[in-house]
Amino acid sequence: MSNFDGELLSAYLDDELSAEERAQLEQRLQIDPRLQGELAELREIIALVQQMPLLKAPRNYTLSPADFQTPRRVYPFRAILAAAAVVVLVTGAVLFMLSGQENAADTAQEAPADIAAAPTQTALLSATQTDNLSVTAVNQATQLAVIPSSLPSATMSATLSPMPTQTLDAQREVVTTATQETFTFAAPAVGEADNAAGTGMMPMSTPTADSFAVQSAGAVSQSQEVATAMPTQLDLKATTVIATEVAAYAESAVVPEEELDAESVEEAANEVAEMLPPGAVADSALSDSDLFSNILGAIKNFFTALFDSLNRIFP
Amino acid sequence: MVLQEQIHIRKAKQGDVEAFNLLVLTYQDYIYSTAYRILGDPALADDMAQEAFVTAFKKLSQFQDGSFKAWITRITINACYDELRRRKRRPTDSIDDDDYDIEANPKLISKTDNPENYAQSMELRSAIEECFRQLSEEHRVVVVMSDVEEYSYEEIASVVKISLGTVKSRISRARLRLRDCLKSKGELLPAVYRQDNVS
Numbered sequence: 001m002s003n004f005d006g007e008l009l010s011a012y013l014d015d016e017l018s019a020e021e022r023a024q025l026e027q028r029l030q031i032d033p034r035l036q037g038e039l040a041e042l043r044e045i046i047a048l049v050q051q052m053p054l055l056k057a058p059r060n061y062t063l064s065p066a067d068f069q070t071p072r073r074v075y076p077f078r079a080i081l082a083a084a085a086v087v088v089l090v091t092g093a094v095l096f097m098l099s100g101q102e103n104a105a106d107t108a109q110e111a112p113a114d115i116a117a118a119p120t121q122t123a124l125l126s127a128t129q130t131d132n133l134s135v136t137a138v139n140q141a142t143q144l145a146v147i148p149s150s151l152p153s154a155t156m157s158a159t160l161s162p163m164p165t166q167t168l169d170a171q172r173e174v175v176t177t178a179t180q181e182t183f184t185f186a187a188p189a190v191g192e193a194d195n196a197a198g199t200g201m202m203p204m205s206t207p208t209a210d211s212f213a214v215q216s217a218g219a220v221s222q223s224q225e226v227a228t229a230m231p232t233q234l235d236l237k238a239t240t241v242i243a244t245e246v247a248a249y250a251e252s253a254v255v256p257e258e259e260l261d262a263e264s265v266e267e268a269a270n271e272v273a274e275m276l277p278p279g280a281v282a283d284s285a286l287s288d289s290d291l292f293s294n295i296l297g298a299i300k301n302f303f304t305a306l307f308d309s310l311n312r313i314f315p
Numbered sequence: 316m317v318l319q320e321q322i323h324i325r326k327a328k329q330g331d332v333e334a335f336n337l338l339v340l341t342y343q344d345y346i347y348s349t350a351y352r353i354l355g356d357p358a359l360a361d362d363m364a365q366e367a368f369v370t371a372f373k374k375l376s377q378f379q380d381g382s383f384k385a386w387i388t389r390i391t392i393n394a395c396y397d398e399l400r401r402r403k404r405r406p407t408d409s410i411d412d413d414d415y416d417i418e419a420n421p422k423l424i425s426k427t428d429n430p431e432n433y434a435q436s437m438e439l440r441s442a443i444e445e446c447f448r449q450l451s452e453e454h455r456v457v458v459v460m461s462d463v464e465e466y467s468y469e470e471i472a473s474v475v476k477i478s479l480g481t482v483k484s485r486i487s488r489a490r491l492r493l494r495d496c497l498k499s500k501g502e503l504l505p506a507v508y509r510q511d512n513v514s
Contacts (some may be wrong), residue, residue, distance in 0.1 A: 055351055
């Protein structure tokens with residue numbers, strides 16, 4: 001057997017030939033009995049090598065735990081670091097809660113103004129875009145509904161110091177009244193806008209639109225005064241409830257009945273529902289005590305996990 | 316069995332030496348046999364087997380999925396090949412000397428109950444072992460990797476750091492030398508060799 005044939009036959013048995021090489025070799029094997037014999041010999045050699053018996057190891061190669069087990073050593077500075085970490089975490093948590101209450105007061109002063117201003121914008125838009133009244137009103141109302149989701153600290157603060165129910169009712173009444181006034185002012189502007197569209201005049205240049213803007217500003221101011229008087233009492237629940245009511249009022253008050261059809265109202269309502277922050281309505285259904293319990297539970301779980309970890313590190 | 320092995324591996328990865336030792340006991344004969352086939356020297360194979368298990372324990376975090384047996388065999392082959400290369404640089408440490416002690420041969424694990432078959436298998440085993448030992452180190456490595464471990468030519472080229480063409484020619488030459496050696500011991504071999512030897 002030549003070296004070349006030996007390599008070919010060996011690679012053939014190892015399935016390492018290309019398709020072309022394999023085809024050529026198989027053609028030769030069919031007509032060359034000597035090549036067939038050499039192939040059989042190589043096949044037998046491989047089988048004998050593979051059947052070489054397992055040998056008994058002269059000893060066990062097990063490792064000694066003393067040589068490889070990592071000793072558990074307690075480092076004093078680690079204990080100090082862990083204690084310091086606990087102090088920092090607890091202090092941070094307390095400061096966070098306190099600052100959350102202060103932030104709630106700050107944001108509560110701003111949020112009612114936004115709530116009052118939004119219907120005003122709705123009214124202004126309604127004066128110029130009478131064709132899209134329902135959609136515009138719904139979008140503005142939806143913005144109101146989204147506002148509370150940006151006020152987590154206000155929510156936490158309100159949850160830690162539950163707000164009296166009468167405060168929510170009073171707040172709802174004031175903001176709803178302001179919204180109603182705004183839309184009442186907007187109604188004449190809508191008529192003026194229709195006229196302006198017919199004559200080609202800009203609606204904001206009409207005296208009715210100007211007076212509407214002035215009176216809307218008064219409504220906004222009134223809302224701000226109320227908000228200032230109750231700086232710490234706006235929470236996610238209150239804002240969400242109010243925003244939902246404003247949305248409902250915007251649909252009923254701004255859009256003339258003859259321009260509404262069942263389909264557009266349903267679409268608008270769906271749009272509002274989709275744009276509300278997930279869980280906002282559900283949150284409003286939770287009692288204050290439930291929310292308080294949840295927060296306490298989360299804090300308890302945090303410290304339990306922390307102490308478990310410390311126990312594992314420093315048994 | 317496989318599940319049990321996975322549990323041992325997981326514990327060993329966490330530093331449990333006793334769990335790793337259960338893996339050692341499972342594979343130590345196989346690992347020693349592989350080292351011995353490549354090196355042809357019992358004492359050196361013993362050292363390399365121990366070294367392979369120590370290395371495996373230290374690098375166990377690198378073992379992900381797949382066959383633990385294949386993984387530790389790869390470590391053993393690398394350790395043996397590194398040892399061969401080290402000895403090549405220092406020829407005085409060569410293990411291919413003439414003072415091979417047949418009595419120091421490792422003990423066979425599998426035995427047959429039939430005395431006649433046992434005697435024949437022992438003769439055949441001795442012939443194969445002797446022929447295998449007569450191969451050069453570089454031929455033993457490629458034959459073990461190809462025929463025992465069933466590595467592809469590409470994998471062999473990667474471990475031994477030679478070209479695919481060199482792998483192909485080394486394996487072919489090693490097999491032909493084994494064949495010629497076994498033919499020279501025709502009385503001990505299967506029919507195909509005895510007939511060929513007679514003719």
